[in-house]
Amino acid sequence: MAAKDELGRAGENRAVAYLTARGFDVVDRNWRAPDGEVDVVACAAGDLVFVEVKTRRTDLFGDPLEAVDARKRARIWRLAHAWSSAHPDLAQGRRWRLDVIGITGGDPACGRLEHVEDVPWA
Structure with missing residues (x-):
């Protein structure tokens, strides 16, 4: 597995925990x-939450939260519809929400974690 993939997987594991x-x-x-x-x-809390996780070793190229721009949010919206169509029993009757988690640090297990809830879809 490439170092970038390992970093991303470690960040997602931290976000899930x-x-x-x-x-x-x-x-x-x-x-x-x-x-x-x-x-x-x-x-x-009754919401169906789609979470985008961005992990960076440093903020040299910007905060990881900045990577979730309008184009990326629009793609996540389309993916949310596809996921909900594939899982109607879990999606029905729930409000959808987009959260973004940004993790910065050489070791995602102890790096800085920022959680932004209910990010606008567009």
Whole structure:
């Protein structure tokens, strides 16, 4: 596995541990569709939460949260629809929400974690 992939996987593992500790029920990870991948899908307080996780070793090239621009959010919206169509029993009757988790540090297990809830889709 490439170093970049390992970093991303470690960041996602940290994000899932963080979400679980805060009462989120993680229902899916790394769900793939032709248009891309949803990092984490969770349920929290009745909401269906699509979580994008961005991990960086440093902020030299910008904060990881800045990488989730309008184009990326629009793609996640399309993926959320695809995921919901594939899992209607979990999606029905829930409000959808986009959260973004950014992790910065050489070791994602102890790097700085920022969680932004309910990011606008567009």
